Amino acid sequence: MTENNTQSRRDVLKTAGGAGMVGIAGLAGCLEGGGGGGGDSEYPSLGNYPIEGDTATIGFNVPQTGPYQEEGADELRAYELAADHLNNGGGWVDMWDDLSGDGVNGYEIDYVTGDTATDADTARESASRMIERDDVIMFGGGSSSATAIAQQGLAQQEKVLYMCCLTHSNDTTGGDCVRYGFREMFNAYMTGQALAPIVKEEFGDGLDFYQLYADYTWGQTVEQSIRDFFEDAGWNEIDSVPTPLGSDDYSTFLQDARDSGADVLFLDHYGLDGSNSVSQAVDQGINEDMEIVVPLYNVPMAAGAGGSIEGVFGTDGWDANLDNEPTQVFAESFEEEYDSTPSSPARLAYSGTLNYAAAVERAGTFYPPEVIRELEGHEWSNGGIGDEIMRECDHQTMRDILVVRGLSESEQDPDSGRYWEVVEQSSYPDAVGYDCENGPAAECELGEYGDE
Amino acid sequence: MSEQTETPTSAESADAAGLFDRWDALRERESFSILGAIAFVVVFPMIFTNLPAYNGYMSLVELIYIWAIFAIGFDLLLGYTGLLSFGHAVFWGGSAYAAGLFSANFYGEPLLMVLVATATAVVLALIIGVLSLRRGGIYFAILTLAFGQMMYFLALGPLGGITGGEDGFTGVSVEPLLGVIGLDQGFAGVLGTVFHDISYVLFAGFFVLAVAVAVRIVRSPYGTIFQAIAENEQRVRFLGLNVWRYKITAFVLSGAFAGVAGGLHTIHAQYVAVGSLFWITSGDIVIITVLGGIGSVFGPVAGTVAFLYIENIVSGEIAFWLLVLGTLFVTVVWLFPAGIWGIVSSARSTVREQLSEDDS
Numbered sequence: 001m002t003e004n005n006t007q008s009r010r011d012v013l014k015t016a017g018g019a020g021m022v023g024i025a026g027l028a029g030c031l032e033g034g035g036g037g038g039g040d041s042e043y044p045s046l047g048n049y050p051i052e053g054d055t056a057t058i059g060f061n062v063p064q065t066g067p068y069q070e071e072g073a074d075e076l077r078a079y080e081l082a083a084d085h086l087n088n089g090g091g092w093v094d095m096w097d098d099l100s101g102d103g104v105n106g107y108e109i110d111y112v113t114g115d116t117a118t119d120a121d122t123a124r125e126s127a128s129r130m131i132e133r134d135d136v137i138m139f140g141g142g143s144s145s146a147t148a149i150a151q152q153g154l155a156q157q158e159k160v161l162y163m164c165c166l167t168h169s170n171d172t173t174g175g176d177c178v179r180y181g182f183r184e185m186f187n188a189y190m191t192g193q194a195l196a197p198i199v200k201e202e203f204g205d206g207l208d209f210y211q212l213y214a215d216y217t218w219g220q221t222v223e224q225s226i227r228d229f230f231e232d233a234g235w236n237e238i239d240s241v242p243t244p245l246g247s248d249d250y251s252t253f254l255q256d257a258r259d260s261g262a263d264v265l266f267l268d269h270y271g272l273d274g275s276n277s278v279s280q281a282v283d284q285g286i287n288e289d290m291e292i293v294v295p296l297y298n299v300p301m302a303a304g305a306g307g308s309i310e311g312v313f314g315t316d317g318w319d320a321n322l323d324n325e326p327t328q329v330f331a332e333s334f335e336e337e338y339d340s341t342p343s344s345p346a347r348l349a350y351s352g353t354l355n356y357a358a359a360v361e362r363a364g365t366f367y368p369p370e371v372i373r374e375l376e377g378h379e380w381s382n383g384g385i386g387d388e389i390m391r392e393c394d395h396q397t398m399r400d401i402l403v404v405r406g407l408s409e410s411e412q413d414p415d416s417g418r419y420w421e422v423v424e425q426s427s428y429p430d431a432v433g434y435d436c437e438n439g440p441a442a443e444c445e446l447g448e449y450g451d452e
Numbered sequence: 453m454s455e456q457t458e459t460p461t462s463a464e465s466a467d468a469a470g471l472f473d474r475w476d477a478l479r480e481r482e483s484f485s486i487l488g489a490i491a492f493v494v495v496f497p498m499i500f501t502n503l504p505a506y507n508g509y510m511s512l513v514e515l516i517y518i519w520a521i522f523a524i525g526f527d528l529l530l531g532y533t534g535l536l537s538f539g540h541a542v543f544w545g546g547s548a549y550a551a552g553l554f555s556a557n558f559y560g561e562p563l564l565m566v567l568v569a570t571a572t573a574v575v576l577a578l579i580i581g582v583l584s585l586r587r588g589g590i591y592f593a594i595l596t597l598a599f600g601q602m603m604y605f606l607a608l609g610p611l612g613g614i615t616g617g618e619d620g621f622t623g624v625s626v627e628p629l630l631g632v633i634g635l636d637q638g639f640a641g642v643l644g645t646v647f648h649d650i651s652y653v654l655f656a657g658f659f660v661l662a663v664a665v666a667v668r669i670v671r672s673p674y675g676t677i678f679q680a681i682a683e684n685e686q687r688v689r690f691l692g693l694n695v696w697r698y699k700i701t702a703f704v705l706s707g708a709f710a711g712v713a714g715g716l717h718t719i720h721a722q723y724v725a726v727g728s729l730f731w732i733t734s735g736d737i738v739i740i741t742v743l744g745g746i747g748s749v750f751g752p753v754a755g756t757v758a759f760l761y762i763e764n765i766v767s768g769e770i771a772f773w774l775l776v777l778g779t780l781f782v783t784v785v786w787l788f789p790a791g792i793w794g795i796v797s798s799a800r801s802t803v804r805e806q807l808s809e810d811d812s
Binding site for chain 1 (some may be wrong): 507508509510511512515605609612616617618619620622639704719721722723725726727728732763765767768771774
């Protein structure tokens with residue numbers, strides 16, 4: 001698509017529609033003005049810049065229905081908290097020098113919400129509504145890689161920034177990366193890096209392992225990186241078997257795994273599939289002769305599996321029980337507002353919104369290319385998970401990852417979202433991370449800023 | 453409509469009756485439906501995007517046209533021929549992938565993309581039709597569902613390298629129309645008010661074309677036989693007609709409509725989601741068609757407007773939008789078996805009765 005004019009297609013359509021209603025026949029053509037003259041338009045119009053009026057609208061697009069609606073609900077709470085803090089202070093806004101607590105760059109923050117229904121097409125359409133009708137200057141959300149990748153593509157087309165939330169696929173900042181999307185969540189590749197040394201230390205050298213993985217993109221990437229990093233660590237893969245997405249009976253697969261004589265079983269499943277496969281493995285008594293590892297943990301899955309996850313290793317991005325100031329500040333203000341402990345996707349939602357706002361403040365404008373340049377290479381250490389850097393070459397945040405182990409039923413505390421304990425915070429760059437020429441980053445080409 | 457202020461004299465009431473007849477004669481014409489579709493694409497966006505609250509937006513108008521084409525084709529099968537397919541996502545998603553892959557590997561000219569998409573859907577419909585139409589009723593529905601899910605799992609897993617698997621197909625690159633006219637090119641002046649831009653003309657044009665083709669089909673002798681099969685298959689067979697051949701034709705035709713829609717959707721979204729092959733998509737098109745009213749050309753259009761409005765506008769305001777959709781569906785199906793379009797039709801006849809009563 002070539003942008004051959006300074007005014008976006010949407011502005012043309014909006015004015016055209018409005019003109020149609022009031023019956024103005026001689027409407028200015030597509031090459032003349034029509035977009036609103038905003039406050040600080042020192043830059044040309046691009047996407048939804050400049051902002052009309054004195055309110056900047058952000059879009060929160062999360063799954064409110066479908067398999068990941070629980071994560072979505074928690075994300076939305078955090079998003080609304082972020083908007084409130086940006087306008088009125090509180091939480092990290094009081095701790096971050098870039099943020100004032102009195103709006104962003106002189107604009108009050110308003111927001112609209114949408115439902116992705118955990119479906120890529122629906123997510124894209126919902127984001128499209130926010131961009132076109134509600135004039136959002138940024139949107140965020142997504143609780144699966146498919147929805148994140150679909151929304152990123154739209155963000156790049158429409159030149160409206162998108163801050164990824166929960167997406168673990170390598171492709172989000174690999175082959176499908178875009179200039180207009182940023183991700184703080186880690187990926188499957190980094191999960192393998194984080195798990196290998198710690199799990200090896202726990203269970204011993206030279207073990208045989210067996211994998212069951214969900215037969216779709218995400219499961220395949222997790223399977224690949226587990227194999228790579230554990231074989232590098234001196235373990236030996238006996239076999240790796242795909243299971244259909246959405247299976248509710250893993251008994252045959254699990255029996256085969258058990259019969260293989262392997263020492264460790266990796267269950268590369270997520271969500272409901274994950275809670276099913278872990279519960280059934282424990283029901284069949286597999287945990288008596290094999291160690292079980294679930295590479296990526298999430299709260300609804302743990303809640304579904306209950307006591308089955310006792311002793312099961314996995315990774316997570318953050319935990320409300322970490323002993324550092326930003327974590328406590330965020331967890332406290334979240335609890336104060338909602339009476340529940342924030343999950344790690346909630347922190348991603350909150351952090352993404354604040355990072356965007358801080359970049360706008362530093363840039364002194366909402367003009368997207370300038371905001372992107374502020375985000376690229378940005379380093380911060382007050383996000384509750386140590387030092388982080390939003391990398392320029394692929395927009396993947398290089399950061400620490402938590403290796404966690406499931407607690408027993410009696411130790412779990414569902415009310416405060418406590419299902420596992422943190423075994424180790426694998427730190428970047430010592431334990432996790434990769435450079436721009438390697439791993440998923442090697443396949444990334446970001447695309448245009450829009451002001452070239 | 454001119455209002456009659458005086459009490460009608462007998463001459464005038466004769467005139468009114470003549471008016472009705474003339475109106476009916478006009479309505480019976482095929483061109484009337486086509487002009488109706490053209491009027492719709494001119495007026496609808498103006499109203500839809502300028503509602504005082506809960507207003508729509510242009511992308512959604514385009515999406516409504518795309519889904520309406522899909523629904524009109526589906527109704528040829530469900531409403532006119534009486535065959536319930538529960539696997540139509542195959543043609544919608546399969547053609548969308550075909551258009552996307554074609555644009556990524558060969559050339560992304562929109563009309564060519566639609567052509568490739570339609571051809572793909574026709575081939576798929578022939579194969580699946582031959583395999584599924586051996587059985588009728590519920591067996592047919594289950595067979596089409598099975599083929600649909602088979603395609604979905606193929607795209608998700610084994611063919612993931614080509615389709616992008618769960619991430620969807622992101623390599624779509626749409627070129628200018630006919631190689632020269634950019635899709636985002638607007639019109640100036642009055643034309644801008646009516647036609648907005650090239651991409652709007654593309655989607656609206658295909659929508660009008662779909663209405664015209666559908667009207668032509670249902671008004672042809674061939675289409676009459678579709679309806680006869682829905683009414684009483686056995687009788688049609690006793691007339692010596694090859695019922696199976698008509699069924700496969702109806703199936704392929706509806707697949708072709710879905711193919712046009714799938715190709716257009718790839719142009720619209722510049723992305724193909726693997727969910728487009730999932731059974732829920734097949735279910736959505738059934739809901740849209742039944743909600744709008746089966747057995748008419750404009751029923752599915754009304755259903756599309758209602759469904760997509762709730763899915764994309766109401767969902768942003770009300771978290772329980774699925775409940776809204778479900779309630780609407782149940783209410784309409786319960787009170788108006790003929791769907792939303794049935795409500796419109798009955799309102800029309802009520803008005804006519806009122807007018808006729810005035811005469812007496």
